[in-house]
Amino acid sequence: MHPESSNPSKECQEMFALLSQYLDEELPPETCEQIRSHISGCAPCVEFVNSLKRSIELVRNIEREEQPAPLPAAIREELKAAYKKMLSVRRGAPAGC
């Protein structure tokens, strides 16, 4: 209800928007250093960043046990034909643009 009283500090909130870029190392060095030094002294931020990092790892390692069914021979032929046709058009095309 009262954002100032029930939310994390202003500084935490500013960090909050940048955490993915921070973890992906996409921030300019100064900003990165600023966040690093804030986080090192802020327990809630440490926990939040750790759990965000862990979530990203989980997504990255999401188990992809599902494999496509073997490609039917007829489809393979169709693909190959499309490829060959593309090649012949390309070869027949006049040189240059």
Next chain:
Amino acid sequence: MVSASLEVELARDLLAGKEEAFDRFVETFRTKIFQYSYLMCGHREDAEEVSQETLLRVFESFGQLREPERVKSWVFRIARNACLMKRRKSVFAPAQELSLEQFLPRADHEGGEIRLQIADWSALPDTQVLRGELRQVLNQAIAELPEIYRSVMLLRDVEELTTDETAEVLEVSTEVVKTRLHRARLAVRQKLDDYLRPAPREEAPAARK
């Protein structure tokens, strides 16, 4: 730049008319496209169809691939469009924006102290994750993301495309990719947190003033 990736070399060979690259290209990309579209569409049959349709489009228009270095983003763009053509209402709910504020750590008041409610489950071992319920929760969390966020997360975090490549696939700016990726991750983190956080001891009457 280091040596070109397998995909890029295969694309170069194909463009050069080296037909022996055909089978490897098909196998490499078919699995990728299938897994991506399975997570995008949520239906096995759709994913099978999307991967065949995508490959057909790819071979038909291979001559239009001007830069083989961009083969991955080019193929994924075709795959994504094929996914969108299959859109099913349940999976592609109307675009909905996720705001940053909704993912701010919640605070509660404990003896006058503001305490952030964040459970430290980051040390959770993989073995516990990979089996059973939590995997469901994770898959569900991704499936429930609005499409504009889900597609960014799948390309960046699952397929491990770069920010630039993802921007190319989705035809948006890199800033948009970064913003959406962050919100997608926050949303997934939130779902995992809801699931993993121990239930609060008791619901204290809101003593805020």
